[in-house]
Every structure is written in C-alpha cells, then in structure tokens.
Amino acid sequence: MLKLIARRLAVLPLVLLAVATVTFALTEISPFDPVEAYVGAESNVSTERKAEIARAWGFDQPLHERFGRWIGNIARGDMGHSIVAGGQPVGPEIVSRASASIALIGGALLLVLVGGLVFGVLAAAFRGTVFDWLVRTSCYFNTAAPSFWVGLLALYVFSIELGWLPAGFTSDPRSVQSASIDFDHLILPMVVLALTGYAWFTLYVRNTLLEVLREDHVQFARAQGIGEVAVLLRYALPNALIPFVTLTGTHLAELVGGAVLIESIFGWPGLGQLALQAALSEDIPMILGITLCASVFVVLGNLLADVLYRVMDPRVREAAA
Amino acid sequence: MSALLEVDALSVGFRTRRGIVRALSEASVAIEPGELLLVVGESGSGKTVLAHTLLSLLPRNVDVAGSVRLGGTELLGLAPAALRELRARRMALIPQSPASSLNPVRTLGGQLIEGARARGLSEEQARRRLRALLGELGLDFDFIGGRYIHQLSGGMQQRIVNAMALVGEPDVVIADEPTSGLDSELVETTAAQLQEISARGASLLVITHDLRLAQRLAGWIALLYASRIVELGPTAAFFEAPAHPYGRELLRALPEREGKSIPGMAPELTALPGHCAFADRCPDRFDRCTEALPDLYPAPDGVLARCFVHAAR
Numbered sequence: 001m002l003k004l005i006a007r008r009l010a011v012l013p014l015v016l017l018a019v020a021t022v023t024f025a026l027t028e029i030s031p032f033d034p035v036e037a038y039v040g041a042e043s044n045v046s047t048e049r050k051a052e053i054a055r056a057w058g059f060d061q062p063l064h065e066r067f068g069r070w071i072g073n074i075a076r077g078d079m080g081h082s083i084v085a086g087g088q089p090v091g092p093e094i095v096s097r098a099s100a101s102i103a104l105i106g107g108a109l110l111l112v113l114v115g116g117l118v119f120g121v122l123a124a125a126f127r128g129t130v131f132d133w134l135v136r137t138s139c140y141f142n143t144a145a146p147s148f149w150v151g152l153l154a155l156y157v158f159s160i161e162l163g164w165l166p167a168g169f170t171s172d173p174r175s176v177q178s179a180s181i182d183f184d185h186l187i188l189p190m191v192v193l194a195l196t197g198y199a200w201f202t203l204y205v206r207n208t209l210l211e212v213l214r215e216d217h218v219q220f221a222r223a224q225g226i227g228e229v230a231v232l233l234r235y236a237l238p239n240a241l242i243p244f245v246t247l248t249g250t251h252l253a254e255l256v257g258g259a260v261l262i263e264s265i266f267g268w269p270g271l272g273q274l275a276l277q278a279a280l281s282e283d284i285p286m287i288l289g290i291t292l293c294a295s296v297f298v299v300l301g302n303l304l305a306d307v308l309y310r311v312m313d314p315r316v317r318e319a320a321a
Numbered sequence: 322m323s324a325l326l327e328v329d330a331l332s333v334g335f336r337t338r339r340g341i342v343r344a345l346s347e348a349s350v351a352i353e354p355g356e357l358l359l360v361v362g363e364s365g366s367g368k369t370v371l372a373h374t375l376l377s378l379l380p381r382n383v384d385v386a387g388s389v390r391l392g393g394t395e396l397l398g399l400a401p402a403a404l405r406e407l408r409a410r411r412m413a414l415i416p417q418s419p420a421s422s423l424n425p426v427r428t429l430g431g432q433l434i435e436g437a438r439a440r441g442l443s444e445e446q447a448r449r450r451l452r453a454l455l456g457e458l459g460l461d462f463d464f465i466g467g468r469y470i471h472q473l474s475g476g477m478q479q480r481i482v483n484a485m486a487l488v489g490e491p492d493v494v495i496a497d498e499p500t501s502g503l504d505s506e507l508v509e510t511t512a513a514q515l516q517e518i519s520a521r522g523a524s525l526l527v528i529t530h531d532l533r534l535a536q537r538l539a540g541w542i543a544l545l546y547a548s549r550i551v552e553l554g555p556t557a558a559f560f561e562a563p564a565h566p567y568g569r570e571l572l573r574a575l576p577e578r579e580g581k582s583i584p585g586m587a588p589e590l591t592a593l594p595g596h597c598a599f600a601d602r603c604p605d606r607f608d609r610c611t612e613a614l615p616d617l618y619p620a621p622d623g624v625l626a627r628c629f630v631h632a633a634r
Contacts, residue, residue: 217424219422220414220422220482224413225408225409226409239424242426314425314426315471318472
C-alpha cells in the first residue's frame with residue numbers, strides 16, 4: 001500500500017510535466033497574444049513599445065528557453081504573474097480562490113455519493129416498483145439536461161421567482177465578512193453541480209447491486225435465513241461499492257470541469273470562474289497555473305480512489321503485493 | 322404419519338423468451354427423519370431447481386405448482402418472514418461451489434458468525450459451536466476467521482460450508498452437487514462428511530450426477546430424466562438392477578462397466594413430448610411408449626419406475 005502511494009506520488013511530477021508541456025504548447029499555438037492582451041485591444045500603444053514589452057517578458061527568446069524558465073520557476077513555487085488586472089501573482093491568487101472551489105466541489109461530491117448510494121440502493125431494493133421507475137426516469141432526464149440550462153432554471157425558480165436562496169457569491173456582499181462562505185449561498189451551485197453526477201452514480205449503484213444480488217454468495221446468505229436487508233447491505237453492497245470507488249475517482253475530474261460552468265453561472269468566486277476570466281482575457285500565466293492545480297487535484301483524487309480500492313478488495317490487494 | 326419433508330406433484334417452469342422451460346414435472350418424493358435421498362440426473366434434468374425450490378431461492382420468472390411441506394408446514398407461498406425462519410432453523414444448504422458461496426471481500430469470521438446468528442444462536446454460542454464444528458473437521462476457527470475465502474484450499478472451503486450447514490442443527494440438509502469440480506480424494510472426504518451429517522440424525526437430500534458418490538452414500542435414490550422422476554427406490558436396488566431402461570443405460574455408460582454412452586440426446590425442456598421422454602433413445606421401446614406418458618409403476622424390490630414394462634404388474 002505504502003509502495004503504491006510512494007510510486008504514484010513519484011509519478012506525479014511527470015504527470016504534471018506532461019500536462020504543463022501540453023498546455024504550454026496549446027497556448028503557444030493559440031491565437032492569443034499576451035502583449036495585445038496586456039495593452040488592451042483598443043489601445044494606441046505603438047508597435048515599438050509593444051516589441052519592447054515583448055522583449056521585457058522574454059518573448060524574443062527561443063521556445064525551449066521560455067518553457068525551461070517557466071518550469072524552473074514552477075518547481076520553485078513561482079507560477080508567475082497575471083498579465084491583466086493589476087498583475088497579481090498567480091500562485092497566491094489561486095490559493096485565495098481555491099477554498100471556494102473546494103467547498104463547492106467537495107460539497108457536490110458528497111451530495112453525489114450520498115444521493116447516489118441512497119437512491120441506488122433503494123431503487124435496487126424496490127426494483128420493478130413505481131419508486132424504481134421514478135428514480136430511473138429522473139436519472140435519464142438528468143443526464144439529458146445540460147447543466148448550464150439546469151443551473152439557469154434553478155437560478156430563475158429558486159432565487160428570482162421564489163426568492164428562497166441567494167443568486168450568487170459566497171456570502172452577502174454587503175456583510176462585513178464578505179470573504180466567508182455561507183451555506184445558503186452554497187446550496188444552489190452545489191446541488192446543480194451534484195446533479196450532473198447524481199444520475200450516473202445512482203444508476204451505477206442500482207445496476208451493480210442487482211448484478212451482485214444474483215451471485216452465489218448472496219443466494220447462500222439467503223439460504224441461511226439471513227434477512228433481505230442484511231443481505232442487501234452487508235453481502236451485496238460491499239461488493240457493489242468497489243467499482244463505485246473507482247468511479248468516484250474519475251468523476252472528480254468531471255466535477256472539476258463542471259465547476260467552471262457552474263461557478264460562472266452563480267458568480268461563485270472559485271477557480272472555475274477564475275479560469276473562465278483568464279481564458280476570456282487571454283491571461284496565459286493564469287490559465288497555465290489553474291490547469292496545473294486542477295491536474296494535481298485530479299491525480300490525487302484518483303490516487304485516493306486506488307488506495308480505497310485496495311483497502312476494500314482483498315483480491316486486488318494480494319494481486320498487487 | 323407424515324414424512325419430514327414431503328414434495329407432492331411439484332412442477333416448476335421458467336418463463337423465457339424461448340417459451341416455458343419445464344424444469345420439474347409433477348415430482349413427488351418424501352424423506353423421513355434421518356433418511357438420505359439422492360436426486361440423480363444429467364445436467365439440465367432439473368436437479369438443482371429442486372434444491373432451489375425447497376429453499377425458495379428461485380428467480381422471479383418462475384411458475385411453481387404442487388406442494389412442499391416441511392414437518393407439515395407448506396413452504397410454497399409462505400410469507401417471507403416465516404420462510405426465512407424455517408430456512409434458518411430447520412434447513413441448511415451445502416452449496417454447489419463453496420468458493421463462490423462466501424462473500425469474497427469480507428473475512429470469513431464475520432460471515433460464519435452472521436450465518437450462525439441468523440439461525441438463532443447468540444454471538445457466544447455461535448463462536449463456541451463453530452469452533453467445535455470446524456475443530457472436528459481439522460480447522461481452526463481463529464485461523465479461518467481472519468481469512469478470505471479465496472485464500473483457502475478447495476478442501477478447506479468445502480469443510481467450511483459443511484460446518485456452516487451443521488451449525489444450526491438443521492432437520493434437513495440439502496447438498497447441491499457437493500462433489501462437482503472436486504478431485505477424487507476430495508470426493509472421498511466429502512462423501513465421508515455427508516455420511517457423518519446423516520449419522521447425526523439430519524435428513525439429507527443429495528443432488529448429484531456423480532453415480533459413484535450415489536453408490537457410496539446409499540439410502541434412497543430418485544432418478545430424474547427430462548424433468549420427471551423416472552425411478553424411485555432404494556439405492557442398493559438401483560445399482561443391482563435398475564428398473565427403468567434409462568437407469569440401466571446410465572449404469573452401462575459408467576467407464577468401469579461397459580463405458581458405452583446412451584445414443585441420442587435428452588429432449589429440449591421447452592418441448593417435452595407427451596409420451597415417454599426416453600422412448601426415442603430406449604432399446605426396449607414398443608408402440609405404447611410413443612403414444613402415452615407412463616405413470617410410476619411398482620417394480621421389484623419396492624422400486625417405482627416410469628416405464629410401461631412394469632405397467633402390467
């Protein structure tokens with residue numbers, strides 16, 4: 001187990017290097033011109049002055065030197081400075097936004113897991129009933145509905161029409177501690193983000209459970225007179241949860257991606273919103289920094305899933321040893 | 322005086338896309354306390370379905386008719402709670418494949434104790450009895466308890482399910498193909514263990530296609546062919562002189578006898594004939610065999626045989 005963790009952590013820098021290379025290459029071939037982004041589209045800065053800025057930033061140097069310097073700086077913990085809006089350092093800006101994103105994604109993941117488990121288990125327990133049909137139908141609708149549309153609809157219904165929940169930000173902007181995260185502000189974006197994953201998880205739990213319920217060891221448990229609830233929760237569920245854990249790891253990446261959309265709809269000042277702003281304002285250092293941070297997040301999530309997978313399945317544990 | 326386990330005119334059919342698969346047709350058997358009944362037949366003859374019907378473990382797409390009574394209580398259509406109670410307190414299954422019959426991701430200790438507790442024992446009693454039962458079979462409960470099923474040898478797995486079957490001191494033990502996939506040495510041990518179970522006073526229903534195991538265990542035998550019981554009688558009499566041509570041909574097919582397999586194939590269970598199902602393969606066939614379905618007729622030595630040869634007696 002420790003060997004697995006050590007091995008994966010050792011690979012992490014390589015994964016990040018690969019991500020960094022690809023993102024760097026993408027920004028390089030993109031039509032974004034950082035100098036243009038810096039001076040603004042409608043400025044009347046002279047061509048000579050622009051060339052001067054480019055030189056000051058090192059754009060006159062060859063590609064591999066720029067890439068090397070960037071990677072070197074990152075290795076020392078310096079991700080550079082934003083080239084728009086005051087030129088604040090990228091690292092601290094990401095850290096200050098991260099807590100809002102972690103609250104949103106963490107909350108959504110928790111909701112997805114709990115909701116998926118509860119409804120998946122109940123649907124399997126009452127398979128073939130109206131309840132099962134309702135759960136499955138809601139899942140299909142859910143999968144079919146794009147999350148930005150669900151988000152806007154939720155915003156319209158619950159914030160604007162009903163006025164039950166605030167429409168955006170992490171807390172009331174008029175309050176003293178406007179940097180804190182209030183739960184009532186979190187509810188809408190968290191639920192909408194969770195809805196994107198809920199259907200998958202619920203159907204997954206339901207179908208895996210139904211499969212496991214047909215296995216020999218479940219039949220044998222029944223033959224011993226063990227009650228149906230115990231059979232479901234103690235004999236079938238542990239086995240169904242194993243693939244579920246892996247799914248959680250991969251789904252984390254989807255949540256991170258989904259958060260970009262949801263954060264911008266709800267004005268949630270997290271990394272997703274920062275990423276979108278950075279993309280729109282062609283703020284290349286910021287885009288690179290956020291991509292790297294998201295990669296770390298996803299890799300660690302997958303590592304956690306792999307560790308749990310081994311904890312839960314003795315067969316995998318032994319095969320790996 | 323009624324038998325401990327009475328199966329009366331039991332018919333089981335599976336509703337499938339290919340039509341109704343007749344797994345059992347009007348099967349009737351009875352087991353007295355302490356008796357051993359072998360249910361023998363080729364694969365697909367309805368043996369395992371009988372075991373699963375007795376334990377009400379059949380899937381949903383199934384039609385069951387007839388009656389199964391345990392100590393006078395009708396099992397078919399019994400309320401789930403009462404059924405669970407009966408399974409726990411009076412019946413036990415020795416499953417076909419011990420390796421896949423225990424949860425692969427839970428240690429055995431918890432499962433063994435949970436199974437014993439379902440049978441009404443306290444945690445303390447469960448521990449004590451499992452320790453004793455496993456000890457008799459040469460296994461240490463503390464060693465077994467912390468392991469997973471896949472970490473044990475086939476012989477150990479078999480002994481564990483045997484101990485699990487005995488822990489509740491059941492009236493009826495149903496062994497479903499207890500020797501399938503075992504090497505000859507393990508077959509020998511398993512046979513000895515089944516005899517031991519029988520000697521403890523439990524009624525034993527052994528489902529098998531292994532004729533050598535059947536001969537070894539003796540008791541009574543019910544021979545199944547194409548969903549029907551074709552011969553029912555003392556096992557010794559069957560091995561001496563089978564009353565039904567199918568039984569005779571089956572014994573002839575044993576490698577140590579003539580090793581000559583029966584020509585032809587058993588009929589499809591979706592399209593069973595209205596006449597004797599063995600007629601097409603029977604060397605003794607006469608006109609009547611392809612015209613009507615024989616009943617079970619008395620044959621010598623207290624045997625019943627579903628063959629017109631015995632109809633005149």
